Amino acid sequence: MSRTHRIAVVPGDGIGKETVPEGLRVLDAAARRFGFDLKLDHYDWSCETYQKTGRMMPEDGLEQLAQSDSIFLGAVGWPGVPDHISLWGLLIPIRRSFDQYISLRPCKLMPGTKSPLANRGPADIDFYVVRENTEGEYSSSGGRMFPGTEREFVTQDSVFTRHGVDRVLKYAFELAQTRPRKKVTSATKSNGITFTMPYWDERFAEMAKNYPGITTDQFHIDILCAHFVQHPDWFDVVVGSNLFGDILSDLGPAVAGSIGIAPSANINPEKKHPSMFEPVHGSAPDIAGKHICNPIGQIWSGAMMLEHLGEKEAADAILRAIEKLLAEGGPRTRDLGGQAGTADVGRALAEAVANGA
Ligand code: ATP
Ligand code: MG
Numbered sequence: 001m002s003r004t005h006r007i008a009v010v011p012g013d014g015i016g017k018e019t020v021p022e023g024l025r026v027l028d029a030a031a032r033r034f035g036f037d038l039k040l041d042h043y044d045w046s047c048e049t050y051q052k053t054g055r056m057m058p059e060d061g062l063e064q065l066a067q068s069d070s071i072f073l074g075a076v077g078w079p080g081v082p083d084h085i086s087l088w089g090l091l092i093p094i095r096r097s098f099d100q101y102i103s104l105r106p107c108k109l110m111p112g113t114k115s116p117l118a119n120r121g122p123a124d125i126d127f128y129v130v131r132e133n134t135e136g137e138y139s140s141s142g143g144r145m146f147p148g149t150e151r152e153f154v155t156q157d158s159v160f161t162r163h164g165v166d167r168v169l170k171y172a173f174e175l176a177q178t179r180p181r182k183k184v185t186s187a188t189k190s191n192g193i194t195f196t197m198p199y200w201d202e203r204f205a206e207m208a209k210n211y212p213g214i215t216t217d218q219f220h221i222d223i224l225c226a227h228f229v230q231h232p233d234w235f236d237v238v239v240g241s242n243l244f245g246d247i248l249s250d251l252g253p254a255v256a257g258s259i260g261i262a263p264s265a266n267i268n269p270e271k272k273h274p275s276m277f278e279p280v281h282g283s284a285p286d287i288a289g290k291h292i293c294n295p296i297g298q299i300w301s302g303a304m305m306l307e308h309l310g311e312k313e314a315a316d317a318i319l320r321a322i323e324k325l326l327a328e329g330g331p332r333t334r335d336l337g338g339q340a341g342t343a344d345v346g347r348a349l350a351e352a353v354a355n356g357a
Pocket of ligand 1: 015075076077259260261280281282283284285286287292293294295297333335
């Protein structure tokens, strides 16, 4: 009996409709070669759906998704539909109800591509940003008093629970253990934020005791951002709270190079609920419909999905195919200085995976 993974496919908006089919093409090639089955459920939920029905997804949307092992997402968002609708109508409910408490972004400069940092090559930029994805500064708790008066004041609470902090720290240390350099860097700001951040630091030091083989360091978020730019080679696994992780998980892929290549994952590590895999980029309305967008971020996200599903060999093969294509001058889209269309890149990668990359 071959292994079967059930995947909810949500292309979403804009170039998501172009990148997801290429992602599926490569996943299909990997499934054939490595002997597993993908059972796909397609959902055409998007801002277009919202404009027609007043909802981003049907009322029982989450229950439908809950049937799957993983969610493969393109991009969500479109001009004219406010962010709070597209975010809070689809992405945030998925992250929260499936307890995807890890947001994971590899920041890796690929051979044959350029970092915006001068004189940096693939050996200098290869780290992960691990972001806490469920609590911290993005709690929905707070309030406004005396609105519109001189006495007006507004608060928003930061919520750091031992459970929430420990589980993201543990994930970061476990990830570092699989890496050659075995190092975890913590993002903090305990000189300015005097309750939650010292607590974060305390739990970090406590967790580190369980991992004697792992090197650790920590930086305040401001100087850490500077180090990302000036010393990206210092980092291996970088862990941060919801807000600090959010900042770093945009900065990290940016220093690593092209937005069209970067992948991301929202993970429930215990696999009690489906995890979600999507490229870092958005729906790119400026190039949508032209079939010129880069599908590599989507395809790499597919590789992360396979790794999460236990298909490590297949995931590695996809990664090797991407590296080889970029290093050896295979077809490239315009954002990487080439002339190829989206499907040319998808086909080349699918072929490489099928033929033993
Ligand atoms: P969002 O808020 O949804 O993240 P955004 O407008 O901030 O959207 P993107 O949609 O990622 O950001 O687009 C930013 C820029 O990068 C645009 O000019 C877009 O064309 C370009 N871009 C994004 N993704 C790709 C891709 N896969 N291939 C080529 N160019 C891309
Ligand atoms: Mg954006």
